[in-house]
Amino acid sequence: MNDFSELENELKKLRPAQPSPVLFERLQQALEDCGAGALAETTAVRSPYNWWWLGFGLATAGIVVLFAVISFEREHRLDTATVAQSSPASEMRPEATGTEQSPVSDRFVPAGGTNVVYHARDEGLHFADGSDRPVRRVRYHTQQTWRWRNPETGASLRVSYPSEEIVLIPVSGQ
Amino acid sequence: MDFIASHENWKNCFSEVAPGLLLFARQWVQSAADAEDIVQEAFVKFWRRNHSIDNRALLYSAVRSIALDFIRRDKRRARREATVFAETEPSIEPQFEVEDDTQSALAAAVDSLPHDQREVLVLKIWNDLTFSEIAGALRISQNTAASRYRYALSNLKKSLQPQ
Numbered sequence: 001m002n003d004f005s006e007l008e009n010e011l012k013k014l015r016p017a018q019p020s021p022v023l024f025e026r027l028q029q030a031l032e033d034c035g036a037g038a039l040a041e042t043t044a045v046r047s048p049y050n051w052w053w054l055g056f057g058l059a060t061a062g063i064v065v066l067f068a069v070i071s072f073e074r075e076h077r078l079d080t081a082t083v084a085q086s087s088p089a090s091e092m093r094p095e096a097t098g099t100e101q102s103p104v105s106d107r108f109v110p111a112g113g114t115n116v117v118y119h120a121r122d123e124g125l126h127f128a129d130g131s132d133r134p135v136r137r138v139r140y141h142t143q144q145t146w147r148w149r150n151p152e153t154g155a156s157l158r159v160s161y162p163s164e165e166i167v168l169i170p171v172s173g174q
Numbered sequence: 175m176d177f178i179a180s181h182e183n184w185k186n187c188f189s190e191v192a193p194g195l196l197l198f199a200r201q202w203v204q205s206a207a208d209a210e211d212i213v214q215e216a217f218v219k220f221w222r223r224n225h226s227i228d229n230r231a232l233l234y235s236a237v238r239s240i241a242l243d244f245i246r247r248d249k250r251r252a253r254r255e256a257t258v259f260a261e262t263e264p265s266i267e268p269q270f271e272v273e274d275d276t277q278s279a280l281a282a283a284v285d286s287l288p289h290d291q292r293e294v295l296v297l298k299i300w301n302d303l304t305f306s307e308i309a310g311a312l313r314i315s316q317n318t319a320a321s322r323y324r325y326a327l328s329n330l331k332k333s334l335q336p337q
Contacts, residue, residue, distance in 0.1 A: 004327040011299045011330075014280055015271045016197040023210045027188065030218045 108157060111149040117142045125171060135168040184221060191230075194301035195237055197269055201293050202241040206267045208248075212241045230303060231310035238293075238311065283333045291326035294319055 119141035125134040145160040192213065199209035216236040270281040284292065297303045297311065308319040 004324075004331065007327055007331055007334075008299065010276075010280060011284070011295075014277055014284075014300075016193040016300050017206065017267075017269055017271055019192045019196055019210060019213070020206075023192070023214060024185070024188070026210075027214050027217060028185075030214060031184065031221060 107152060108148040108150050108155075111147040111156065113144070113146040115142055115144045126168075128168065134171050136171055138167045138169060140165045140167065188217060191233070191301070194296070195233070197300055198234060198293070198296050199237050199241055200269050201289065201296060202238075202245055204267070208244065212237060212244055216240050230301075231307040234297060234301065234303065234307075234311035235313075279334065280330075283330050286333065287326055287329055291322050291329065294322040295326040295330075298323055 117140050121139045121141075123137040123139055126137050127134050142163050142165060143160065144163050145158065147159075148157040149155070150157075195213045195217070196206070196209050199212045200206070203209050203212065216233065216239075219240075220233050220236055268281070269285065270277065272278045272281055284295065287295065293312065294308055297308045298305075303311065305316045305319045305323070308314075309316045312319065314322075
């Protein structure tokens, strides 16, 4: 024991003044008054958990939607490529008319084209309807070939088809 | 864990700690009524935040903080009262229930201690706080709390020795 143990015992015998009974009543009143506040505080303490769960749910939903959009877009691209490769006619149509590329296959760029005349037949002079001057009618049989190439994947598309063309050449008398 | 914030036990808890809390609050205010106001505010604050009774240092820290705020708020009033009371005999309400002259001398000796030693003594003797809890409540180190306690006892012993 230390040198102050006797003094400490004497001090402990000294009793502090007791609180007034009014203090208990005031305290009880104050605690009852703040009871509703305490309840509200308890709710407020719980609400962050609710916000956490709400935020977590929204974030999860957002991620799911994002994945769905990415997946849908990927599938859409695959379908588009499949269509472009399996139905060349749709790709060919705008090129055959000499206009811009098909919007469906915008990633396939024209790589060239040939028009081979493998037969030409002179069908002689004819008079067109309502005309008094003769014209020479020439029938051409050709084989047209068009090529497209995808610069990203290196895939190529070639379309070849026969065609027939009739040309009327005016004949001038000499 | 026993929480002080329950309707069943708050009276029991408060009955146990109230005298010590009031004595601690009286270190800053002379009026017992002011000390009760401080203790009430601190206890309600403590109760509403659902602190554990095991964390006594927090309760005493709240009393100290509210007492210091009280002093700052009422500094002007205290100055007015000091001016008025300077002309009259001061009547300080007793902090202890003394039974004889020996206890009365001991109470007077405690009251004459320096403030920093007295508050450590009050927390240690009449509130049964450990030095660790005292350090937490007063925001000082444990060594400082222990040394202040020893200085307080030493000064009391000196003042109580017969001349």
